[in-house]
Amino acid sequence: MEITPIIHKSINLKNLRDLLKMYPYLINNLKWEKTFSTFDFNSINTNFEGYKESIYKFACQLGIENRGNKYFEVNEFLFLLSDRQLLNYIRFWILTYYVPNPYVISEGNPKIIWIDICENILKSEKLEIDYYKYFHDNINKKIKVSRPDNFANSKTLLKAILEYGIFIELKNDKRTIFIKKEEKELVRKTVDYIKKYFEIPKRHKNKNEFFKRYSIDNFQKMFPINIRKKNYKDIEVNMDREIKIDNLIFENKEEIKRRVNKALKGGKNIILAGVPGSGKSKLAKDICESFEVEYKMTTAISDWTTYETMGSYKVDSKSNLYFDEGIFLSCFKDERNEVKNEWLIVDEMNRADIDKAFGVFFSVLSGDDIDLSFKNEYRENIEIISEENITDPRDIKSNQYLIPKDWRMIGTINTLDKNTLYEMSYAFMRRFAIIPIEVPSNITKELIREYFSIWNIKEDVIGNINNVDAIYNLWLGINDYREIGPAIIKDIVSYVEEEEDWTSAIILYVLPQFEGVNEDIINGFIDKLQEINKLGIKINIDKLKKYIEDFFSLDLY
Numbered sequence: 326m327e328i329t330p331i332i333h334k335s336i337n338l339k340n341l342r343d344l345l346k347m348y349p350y351l352i353n354n355l356k357w358e359k360t361f362s363t364f365d366f367n368s369i370n371t372n373f374e375g376y377k378e379s380i381y382k383f384a385c386q387l388g389i390e391n392r393g394n395k396y397f398e399v400n401e402f403l404f405l406l407s408d409r410q411l412l413n414y415i416r417f418w419i420l421t422y423y424v425p426n427p428y429v430i431s432e433g434n435p436k437i438i439w440i441d442i443c444e445n446i447l448k449s450e451k452l453e454i455d456y457y458k459y460f461h462d463n464i465n466k467k468i469k470v471s472r473p474d475n476f477a478n479s480k481t482l483l484k485a486i487l488e489y490g491i492f493i494e495l496k497n498d499k500r501t502i503f504i505k506k507e508e509k510e511l512v513r514k515t516v517d518y519i520k521k522y523f524e525i526p527k528r529h530k531n532k533n534e535f536f537k538r539y540s541i542d543n544f545q546k547m548f549p550i551n552i553r554k555k556n557y558k559d560i561e562v563n564m565d566r567e568i569k570i571d572n573l574i575f576e577n578k579e580e581i582k583r584r585v586n587k588a589l590k591g592g593k594n595i596i597l598a599g600v601p602g603s604g605k606s607k608l609a610k611d612i613c614e615s616f617e618v619e620y621k622m623t624t625a626i627s628d629w630t631t632y633e634t635m636g637s638y639k640v641d642s643k644s645n646l647y648f649d650e651g652i653f654l655s656c657f658k659d660e661r662n663e664v665k666n667e668w669l670i671v672d673e674m675n676r677a678d679i680d681k682a683f684g685v686f687f688s689v690l691s692g693d694d695i696d697l698s699f700k701n702e703y704r705e706n707i708e709i710i711s712e713e714n715i716t717d718p719r720d721i722k723s724n725q726y727l728i729p730k731d732w733r734m735i736g737t738i739n740t741l742d743k744n745t746l747y748e749m750s751y752a753f754m755r756r757f758a759i760i761p762i763e764v765p766s767n768i769t770k771e772l773i774r775e776y777f778s779i780w781n782i783k784e785d786v787i788g789n790i791n792n793v794d795a796i797y798n799l800w801l802g803i804n805d806y807r808e809i810g811p812a813i814i815k816d817i818v819s820y821v822e823e824e825e826d827w828t829s830a831i832i833l834y835v836l837p838q839f840e841g842v843n844e845d846i847i848n849g850f851i852d853k854l855q856e857i858n859k860l861g862i863k864i865n866i867d868k869l870k871k872y873i874e875d876f877f878s879l880d881l882y
Contacts, residue, residue: 388539453503588758599762602810674736790861
């Protein structure tokens with residue numbers, strides 16, 4: 326039995342989002358006969374991961390559109406789903422997908438793959454099966470033509486089942502899949518439910534029947550949702566939510582939460598300032614997730630201009646100019662040109678020339694409406710409108726971008742990075758609340774064990790030294806010369822666990838933090854590492870010194 330080429334390749338949120346973004350282009354530009362031939366993805370400027378077959382196969386098998394008729398028929402509700410709801414759609418698809426189907430040329434009785442795997446597990450005495458044996462007996466053996474990529478396909482199918490299916494788990498041997506004993510009855514009920522409400526249609530090779538299987542009504546039998554056109558309520562954020570940062574350790578955690586809450590609730594954007602590795606980026610993500618907002622993260626670079634942040638003209642495949650929105654404006658409209666409120670995290674913000682990159686945005690942050698020096702496809706000026714200056718957000722026009730009153734930007738800056746920073750102007754700083762993020766002032770072995778617990782790292786012996794003792798001495802030694810946070814320590818531990826190579830870990834994660842310091846400090850740090858070496862950590866000092874001399878152009882004693 327052949328399985329879908331979608332599972333052969335890659336099914337994920339990014340691919341599904343990219344596919345949905347193509348539809349305005351496809352419907353307006355493709356002739357009927359072209360839809361059945363291989364399509365050049367590059368012609369629509371899309372980076373599509375892991376799939377190069379014709380678009381209709383991908384879209385039809387995912388239930389997005391129907392080619393059983395002489396026109397496009399699209400499940401339009403998918404365009405209205407949030408990322409979380411689209412992930413549920415992928416789960417729904419994985420749990421109900423059957424083969425063979427109208428888009429898979431194969432013989433044999435149709436079966437729902439997820440159910441077939443579950444039933445094989447439920448029949449076993451230990452509630453476990455050898456996945457690769459199952460794949461060989463039920464899929465690979467059924468393929469008439471031998472395909473060299475079938476092993477890779479089996480791994481990709483397994484990944485999809487584990488990631489988007491439910492109940493099925495993988496043992497440490499990487500081949501045995503199982504169901505927990507306490508979930509056995511729940512699995513049976515789920516299998517029965519899917520069989521009842523998503524039975525394979527009698528005309529299982531009929532394209533219209535297959536398309537109807539993935540309708541909004543069927544989707545809601547498994548994942549109830551409330552879909553409506555976005556309106557004012559959709560872009561509102563409950564600013565009274567509690568900030569949850571359970572997986573981060575700060576000595577002044579409650580004070581940080583209080584400052585962040587007060588600033589955001591008061592209408593301020595915020596900057597998290599601290600040394601490298603202090604947890605700023607993770608904290609920024611946790612803040613967004615606490616407020617249950619969609620967000621995206623980008624890293625500032627030195628050559629940013631308003632072209633990257635606000636937008637600029639670009640040339641399409643037909644040599645026509647069009648306005649391409651930048652990082653900021655893309656936070657405010659979705660692929661259907663409707664208002665959205667996507668918060669923005671800008672990592673290492675002060676690596677950009679602030680006034681050059683953000684200048685026009687100062688007025689926006691102050692609540693002013695502005696016109697950009699660009700026009701849309703209808704020759705209308707691109708306008709940025711503050712929500713406070715309109716009556717109803719639903720009245721926004723296609724050439725306008727609405728800045729919701731509850732939209733926030735969160736920046737991070739490394740306070741030790743002074744040699745590569747641009748000065749942050751007063752005009753910029755007064756629009757942000759600066760919140761310092763400090764590293765632990767008292768590093769102890771118990772604190773390190775607490776970090777290990779959060780990072781799921783076991784206390785163990787690496788070489789001939791306990792990893793807690795090693796990290797304790799190394800962290801203290803580094804901080805004598807260059808203060809670093811726990812995130813860098815985590816990188817070091819993870820690397821050494823895999824490679825048992827302390828020298829490379831220090832070169833990769835510690836030495837970049839010494840850029841711009843004077844020669845005396847680096848020499849002192851080398852001396853400190855030689856002392857630490859005596860405790861059992863094996864650091865190749867000669868190799869380290871040679872790298873420092875080459876990288877920093879220094880002559881060490």
